[in-house]
Amino acid sequence: MIGLSHYLILGCILFGIGAYGVIAKRNAVAVLMSVELMLNAVNINFVAAGKYIAPAAGIGQLFAIFVIVVAAAEVAVGLALIIVLFKARKSVNLSDFNILKW
Amino acid sequence: MTLKDISFLLIAGFTIVSALGVVTFKNIVHSALSLVLTFLGVAGIYFQLNAGFVGVVQILVYAGAISVLIIFAIMLVMDTEVNKTNLPNPSLGTSLLGGYIILLLTVTLGASIWFSSFPISAQLAPKDDVGFLANLMLGKYVVPFEIAAVLLLVAVVGAIILAKGAEDK
Amino acid sequence: MNIQNLFAHAWLIPLLPFLVFAMIGLILHRWPKVSAAASIAGIATSFIISLQIAWAVFGGPAGAAPFEIAARWLSMPGLRVDMGILIDPLTAVMLVVVTLVASLVQIYSLGYMHGDPGFASYYAYQSLFAGSMLGLVISNNFGQIFVFWELVGICSYLLIGFWFGRNSAKEAAKKAFITNRVGDFGFLLGILFLQIIFGTLNFADLADKIPQYANSAVLITISILLLAGPVGKSAQFPLHVWLPDAMEGPTPVSALIHAATMVAAGVYLIARAFFIFNTSPQTMMVIAIIGGFTALFAASIALVQSDIKRILAYSTLSQLGYMVMAMGVGAMTAGMFHLMTHAFFKSLLFLGAGSVIHAMTDEQNIWKMGGLYKKMPVTTWTFIIGALALAGIPPLSGFWSKDEILLGAYAGGHMGLYILGSLVAFMTAFYMFRLIFVAFFGSNTGGEAAHESPHVMTVPLIILAVISVFAGFVGSPLMGNIFGHYVTAAGAAEHEPSAAIMVVSSIIAIAGIFLAWLIYQRKAVDYEALKTKYIGIWTLLYNKYYIDEFYTWLIAHFVDGIAKVFFWFDLYVINGLVNGLAYITGRSGLQLRYTEDGQVQTYALYMLAGVVIILITAICAVFTALA
Numbered sequence: 001m002i003g004l005s006h007y008l009i010l011g012c013i014l015f016g017i018g019a020y021g022v023i024a025k026r027n028a029v030a031v032l033m034s035v036e037l038m039l040n041a042v043n044i045n046f047v048a049a050g051k052y053i054a055p056a057a058g059i060g061q062l063f064a065i066f067v068i069v070v071a072a073a074e075v076a077v078g079l080a081l082i083i084v085l086f087k088a089r090k091s092v093n094l095s096d097f098n099i100l101k102w
Numbered sequence: 103m104t105l106k107d108i109s110f111l112l113i114a115g116f117t118i119v120s121a122l123g124v125v126t127f128k129n130i131v132h133s134a135l136s137l138v139l140t141f142l143g144v145a146g147i148y149f150q151l152n153a154g155f156v157g158v159v160q161i162l163v164y165a166g167a168i169s170v171l172i173i174f175a176i177m178l179v180m181d182t183e184v185n186k187t188n189l190p191n192p193s194l195g196t197s198l199l200g201g202y203i204i205l206l207l208t209v210t211l212g213a214s215i216w217f218s219s220f221p222i223s224a225q226l227a228p229k230d231d232v233g234f235l236a237n238l239m240l241g242k243y244v245v246p247f248e249i250a251a252v253l254l255l256v257a258v259v260g261a262i263i264l265a266k267g268a269e270d271k
Numbered sequence: 272m273n274i275q276n277l278f279a280h281a282w283l284i285p286l287l288p289f290l291v292f293a294m295i296g297l298i299l300h301r302w303p304k305v306s307a308a309a310s311i312a313g314i315a316t317s318f319i320i321s322l323q324i325a326w327a328v329f330g331g332p333a334g335a336a337p338f339e340i341a342a343r344w345l346s347m348p349g350l351r352v353d354m355g356i357l358i359d360p361l362t363a364v365m366l367v368v369v370t371l372v373a374s375l376v377q378i379y380s381l382g383y384m385h386g387d388p389g390f391a392s393y394y395a396y397q398s399l400f401a402g403s404m405l406g407l408v409i410s411n412n413f414g415q416i417f418v419f420w421e422l423v424g425i426c427s428y429l430l431i432g433f434w435f436g437r438n439s440a441k442e443a444a445k446k447a448f449i450t451n452r453v454g455d456f457g458f459l460l461g462i463l464f465l466q467i468i469f470g471t472l473n474f475a476d477l478a479d480k481i482p483q484y485a486n487s488a489v490l491i492t493i494s495i496l497l498l499a500g501p502v503g504k505s506a507q508f509p510l511h512v513w514l515p516d517a518m519e520g521p522t523p524v525s526a527l528i529h530a531a532t533m534v535a536a537g538v539y540l541i542a543r544a545f546f547i548f549n550t551s552p553q554t555m556m557v558i559a560i561i562g563g564f565t566a567l568f569a570a571s572i573a574l575v576q577s578d579i580k581r582i583l584a585y586s587t588l589s590q591l592g593y594m595v596m597a598m599g600v601g602a603m604t605a606g607m608f609h610l611m612t613h614a615f616f617k618s619l620l621f622l623g624a625g626s627v628i629h630a631m632t633d634e635q636n637i638w639k640m641g642g643l644y645k646k647m648p649v650t651t652w653t654f655i656i657g658a659l660a661l662a663g664i665p666p667l668s669g670f671w672s673k674d675e676i677l678l679g680a681y682a683g684g685h686m687g688l689y690i691l692g693s694l695v696a697f698m699t700a701f702y703m704f705r706l707i708f709v710a711f712f713g714s715n716t717g718g719e720a721a722h723e724s725p726h727v728m729t730v731p732l733i734i735l736a737v738i739s740v741f742a743g744f745v746g747s748p749l750m751g752n753i754f755g756h757y758v759t760a761a762g763a764a765e766h767e768p769s770a771a772i773m774v775v776s777s778i779i780a781i782a783g784i785f786l787a788w789l790i791y792q793r794k795a796v797d798y799e800a801l802k803t804k805y806i807g808i809w810t811l812l813y814n815k816y817y818i819d820e821f822y823t824w825l826i827a828h829f830v831d832g833i834a835k836v837f838f839w840f841d842l843y844v845i846n847g848l849v850n851g852l853a854y855i856t857g858r859s860g861l862q863l864r865y866t867e868d869g870q871v872q873t874y875a876l877y878m879l880a881g882v883v884i885i886l887i888t889a890i891c892a893v894f895t896a897l898a
Contacts, residue, residue: 004222009205010147010213014121014140016208021125022174023200023876029176030130031872033137036168037121040144042230043160047210049220051151056225058238062171063158065235067158067600068163069250073257075168080261086179087267094872191872200876208881214890 007048014041028092034076038069065093117143130180130187134173141165155232166190274327278358281409284320284366287313288402293580295395303390310394310407311377316402318370321363339411339475350466357411357474360757361565363410364607365386365539369532370740375731376527379622382728383523383629393433393521400426404532408539413462416540420458420500423533424451430528431520443871443873449515461496470495478546483775486732494547494554497540498561505537505591508565514588518580522625527578530587530615530621538594538610545603547815559599559826563691566592568816570698574705575812576801578635579624582706586661587617589695593676594686602679602766604755608673608746611754613743616669618661623654626724626732627710637706641713646722649729651711658707660739662700663780665773668743673874674776675746675768682766693779700783748826797832 014037033086039077043064086092120143123136141164148157182189191197239247291313295306341355350820377397384393403426406417425448432444459548466472468489484490502505503638506514517529527599528534541548541558548554576582597606628635644651660669673696680689723729748753748768792796802809811817866873 002110004220004869005215006114007147007151008108010117012208012211012215013118013271014144016204017118017121017125019204019207019879020201021121022200023872024197024206025125025878026191027188029131029172029179030133030188032137033133033172036172037124037135037140038166040141040164043156044144044147046150047153047156048149048262051153052222053220054223056223058187061153061235062152062238062243064153065159065239066246066250068159070187072163072168073253075171076257076261077264079171080264082175083178083265084267086181089183091191092179094870097871101867193870193873196870196873196876198874200879203876203883207879207886210883210887212889214894217894225758 004048004052008045011041011045026093026095028094032078036071036075039067043067112152113146117147121210128188129185130176132170134176138165138169141169155235167195275322277327279340281356281358282315283325285402285405285409287317288398288405292395292398292402295391295398300391300395306391306394307381310398311374313398314370314374314377315418317405318374321366321370324358325367328358328360341411352414353412353473354415354713355411356409358409361542361607363609364411364758368611369408372531372614372618373527375734376523376618376631379728379731380523382725383625384521389433396426396429400430400682407536411474417459417462420536421455424448424535427528427533429650430524431517433520433524434893435764440519443519446493447513447517450510451503454499457460457496457499458830461493464493465497474543481547491551491554494551497544497547498558501537501540505534505595506588507561507592507595508568509563511588512822515581515584518584522580522621526621526625529800530617534587534591535610535614538591538598538606541598542603542607553827555599555601559596559688560687562592562595562599562767563688566596566695570695572812572815574698575636575809579627579637579706579710582702583620583624589699593692596692597676597679600683600685600688601681602676603803604759605672605675605679607758608754612668612672612743615735616657616739617758618621619653619657619732619739619776622732622735623657625651626728626823629724630722637710638741639709643711649723649732653732655707656736656739658703662784663696663776665777668739671743671747673692674773677776678769678772679768681772693776696776697783699788700780704784704787705791712792781882789825
């Protein structure tokens with residue numbers, strides 16, 4: 001009854017929520033968290049597709065693991081950057097970083 | 103409607119609710135905690151799919167390490183009243199437009215997924231999950247594996263240097 | 272000398288004066304006398320070559336066959352323009368006339384323009400004009416003729432406005448050029464039509480193609496358009512207004528350009544393009560009527576003028592009308608013959624007038640002259656010979672040519688034009704001898720201080736007088752009308768000479784002279800009383816029928832009015848468009864810059880929007896492909 005489509009749609013919904021968070025949140029850390037949400041959605045897609053379409057190859061899970069690795073690295077570096085920004089501007093409010101405006 | 107289906111629906115619903123909590127709470131710490139719940143929910147989905155290894159890795163890495171890292175960072179950069187730390191974007195136009203576009207995206211993708219047919223394989227998954235994955239990782243995909251290791255090293259070093267500030271010698 | 276070889280070098284004839292012009296302009300202008308010498312040498316050499324060519328052309332049938340060489344100038348698919356020369360009897364006549372009169376005028380100018388600060392540039396312009404006019408007459412296609420046509424117009428402008436310190440000269444030069452331009456507009460349209468419809472502008476090629484289109488509306492339109500050129504250049508009504516004002520230029524210029532050669536270019540063109548005009552009787556009628564009307568119109572104005580050069584100018588207008596009328600009734604030979612004789616005696620008259628003006632220290636009013644015959648005998652007698660030739664007294668040249676025109680009108684059945692022509696002949700004789708009796712034999716004492724002009728001015732007068740006496744015989748029945756034998760065109764009318772016409776025209780001319788003698792010499796009729804009695808007509812004639820005033824009014828109201836409309840359009844619509852475009856760009860830029868708000872999330876949103884659009888497009892494409 002529950003097939004591949006359902007997993008994929010779940011992935012879509014999570015992705016959409018994460019994208020909304022990237023656009024519509026002011027705190028830089030919140031944006032980073034939303035990015036993590038998007039990556040998780042993608043992972044669900046990979047694993048589901050791998051399990052349903054090519055279970056013997058194990059590609060889906062392997063790819064998901066690598067995505068997790070990269071996401072971890074990216075979170076570390078991203079948060080380091082946020083800390084540097086905070087030291088410079090005493091704020092993590094993205095509205096305050098608008099030097100490039102007209 | 104088997105038990106498996108019901109459990110899928112429950113876990114999926116839990117995950118989606120937690121995700122909504124991440125983007126909705128005005129308190130960033132509440133957001134972070136919602137994120138942890140989301141990660142757990144996703145791990146549950148993995149177990150539902152019989153991908154045990156990935157699920158455990160998800161819990162260990164995401165819910166364990168990354169969440170802690172995020173909460174540390176939140177604590178380091180928190181400077182105002184905690185209930186106002188995660189306010190939505192002040193520009194209402196951006197939020198609405200963004201919401202609309204994302205809705206469009208989600209609906210389109212969802213519809214296209216629902217109306218397409220996938221080549222479902224009839225094969226069964228191998229029994230020994232972890233060993234099978236280990237064979238692949240150290241066999242066919244050893245190069246990405248090593249590169250991932252190096253990447254982690256670089257990220258760690260980079261993060262430290264960034265956070266500490268490079269000194270001119 | 273091999274005829275073909277000689278003809279092939281005919282391009283030297285216009286080239287030499289052009290080279291002289293360049294040399295004077297670049298180097299020689301510092302030495303005025305050297306410039307004059309170079310210019311005269313150039314034109315004299317051209318004259319000698321022209322004589323040789325004429326000798327070869329009129330020496331026998333081998334020479335008389337049209338000779339043409341052409342070099343490709345512009346060649347594109349669908350358009351081919353050649354530069355070339357065409358030597359036939361018509362060309363030969365024009366070459367000799369132009370070079371001879373130009374040489375004599377340039378020699379005369381040594382005396383007339385002596386001491387003028389612009390001496391060198393005067394000769395430069397004279398050479399330029401000579402080169403242009405000669406180039407015009409040896410052209411073998413309409414395009415080349417048009418180029419030289421315009422060049423000649425430029426020279427006219429330069430030479431009329433030569434004394435550019437005078438406001439009247441400047442205005443006259445502009446008027447000449449602009450009036451010519453109006454005619455040239457129609458001319459150019461005609462040429463363009465010819466090119467579009469027949470694909471060629473070459474005279475020989477067109478002569479082959481034209482007959483099949485005879486009497487078609489297309490050809491009538493083209494011929495009327497082409498006619499606009501001669502109407503402007505040869506100062507026919509209604510574009511005659513520039514010629515009297517052109518007398519502001521030095522008198523030798525008037526003699527050369529506005530009597531003998533440039534204004535004859537229009538008549539020459541009608542002769543050249545005769546095969547086009549000949550195809551429709553309506554066009555021929557139009558030409559004849561324009562010519563006849565101009566002749567009468569100008570002669571009537573000349574009856575009451577006081578300025579010696581103005582009288583001669585209106586006389587030129589009238590004679591040009593004669594030539595055009597001759598072309599219109601089909602007597603192309605007669606028209607060209609009259610062009611030739613008129614060139615000689617009219618330039619003689621102008622040079623004589625120049626001699627008088629020079630002696631009277633620039634006084635041009637005939638009522639302020641008098642008794643000149645005692646002080647300036649050579650000038651007087653050569654002038655009288657010229658006037659007799661113009662009036663048409665046998666056996667001078669003017670008689671034979673004018674008579675042939677009247678014969679053409681009469682025998683062609685155009686009785687109205689014949690009567691008109693005879694009336695004009697009467698008036699011509701009258702006003703010329705009015706001029707002579709008042710200026711040379713009059714009792715006013717203005718001529719007391721005059722003295723005869725130097726030899727360099729009187730010798731050309733004598734030469735021209737001799738030619739005026741004897742040049743007519745080549746076209747007269749006494750020599751079997753050799754001129755007409757060679758200079759003719761397909762379809763031109765040929766009539767047997769009629770003794771009756773000759774006698775009648777002689778009587779008319781003598782009657783005119785007699786009347787002038789009565790009124791102005793004998794004072795049998797008091798002209799002052801006549802003038803007051805007919806003061807209305809007199810004022811009308813004296814003021815040139817107020818045509819200039821009418822044109823000024825027309826331009827002020829219509830042309831300026833239309834110009835105002837276009838100015839408004841330009842100011843509000845076109846400027847509005849352009850400025851509006853700039854305004855829109857500015858305002859939209861002002862608004863669009865708000866998209867660059869420096870917020871990373873906004874940029875991320877734009878990127879997301881782009882990705883979504885692409886994604887939706889791709890999904891739709893895939894789904895329609897699958898369906």
